[in-house]
Amino acid sequence: MSVSMVSDSARTAAVARPGGDWWSREIELVDHLRSLRETAARELCGSVTLPAVEWDVPWRAAETISALTHLCIDALRRVPGSEDDRGERLCGLILDLQRLAMDWYLHDTAMRGQRLADCAAGLSRLRGVPDSAALLDNACQELVLRCGFHRAVLSKVENRSWTPLMLHDRSAPAGGSWFSDWINQTVPLVGDAPEAEMLSRRRPSLVYDTDNAPVYRPLIVQAGQSRSYVVAPLVLGQDVVGFLHTDHHPLARRVDQADRDVAWAFADGISHLYERAVLVERLQTHRDSVRELFFGAVDRIDQLCESGRDATRWSETARTEDAGGPVGNVPVGLTERESDVFDLMVTGASNQEIADRLVITEGTVKSHVKHILRKYGAVNRAQAIAWALNGS
Structure with a gap:
């Protein structure tokens, strides 16, 4: 076979x-x-x-x-x-x-x-990569340099097709001239091709001889000149989301069962790391959304609590004398949070710096600044700071 x-x-x-x-x-x-x-x-x-x-x-x-x-x-x-x-x-x-x-x-x-041990070391290094995109960017290079192959290709799988994304070839320049024409090109998953069978089996395939195998010849044989290769699936949950193709080209050596086991272990490890990275990124997105909603609600509650108390003060603080500034230096009532924001404004801190110091979002800081300016009757931060210092 x-x-x-x-x-x-x-x-x-x-x-x-x-x-x-x-x-x-x-x-x-x-x-x-x-x-x-x-x-x-x-x-x-x-x-x-x-x-x-x-x-x-x-x-x-x-x-x-x-x-x-x-x-x-x-x-x-x-x-x-x-x-x-x-x-x-x-x-x-x-x-x-x-x-x-x-x-x-x-x-x-x-x-x-030894190859399995070196593969484990490569996966351990990739565990420290900051996000899912960077993880995929480094996968092919790590598979080649750590696992004893000559080249590797990463592809994504969707809609009964696979799309080559990146190549690492120890014998060729980055990208590879033959591969550049195939980046983001759609390859169909049909018939009994090894890649098509992996969608249901989620197990790697070892192609001993591409001359006698149902492979996608335009890419694998004619462009890539591969005589023998291993392809392993990248699995997210229960779905195959990508492939890792690897071989020993341009060496005459064909792949064997040891190559298949090593490639499978690496792909399995990358799958777990990728799933973890995706989950962490989703949690971070949800955390930011919840934080925005929470502080937005707090800000709205502050507005409702102060709306009655400050209603009679808006018209007075909005009027300015010819010299500029609140009439008669009428004291301005700031909430505790607005006072915290204003204290940092006086130091020249930016909205992002204030947000970092107070552990709130930049949007919430902007809302507080808007309220402070309104209460001082100022048109910008510098004017509000100047009037506050003159009235102190």
Whole structure:
């Protein structure tokens, strides 16, 4: 199969390794396997067909080592007693293959754990990002730099389609020339494409070979030149709201199950962080609305309480003498909150600074300033301050 959907029971935690230095060790192991295959070919004298060794599919190494080992064991059983040297060479080759199998297992296990640990570190860093937009802006870069991939694309999902938004490619300039033409372009979610299946399954897909998979070829194959990739869903609540596509292009190496597990863990972590960020932003919006309503109500209550008491004072304070100022320095009655605002006005504080000091909204400050000006019969803040100081 060229496409693999992870089963519900196969889910693991996720994380990854920065950079690509782990590939160098993998290449060394593949080169060693090639060398042992050549040795086996000489010892077996072309009597059997040996499996090929290719770095683009390193996960087949264990199966190749096993096949070579069994072929050498079969040949050893047929070695005549007179050919001791050949028997020793075959025994040594079998031992070398078994050592390589153990080295490969240890490398694969260690790197899977290391990549998951590095992925967790990346998610921990993203936890400190201030808002949901910044979180998404940093997701692709963190997936590539921390998790051992070469490039990653973030897309949003809506109305049975997905829209590419951003790319991070360690081998190309920011944005990528091929990708710029696809930003904000609509890609349909139809048929049995891996992306379409994820809408209901909410599980990542591993595409082994794009040549034989029902992928969206104009973007993924023709523009992106991807031979093999992993796509993982971003989930908000019960809905898939985005995709993370990642691969090893331009390396020949194809993705494997370890890549799928790492990408899934990262996408799952980003989903939780994004949901948290969205909830915090909504709470902040509601808090600001409630605060505005509360202080607006307090301001209205102050107006109602003072309307009767100050009604007879408006006409007197509104009249000014030729020199300017309230007639006879009639004292102006300010509420306690208005007095607090006025005291800060005298210091030259702005409306926002007053709001911050008194823990009220700027709109409430403006309302208090308007009332203060009206009570002083002043046309601006400076005039009210001047009259208040002259009358003190």
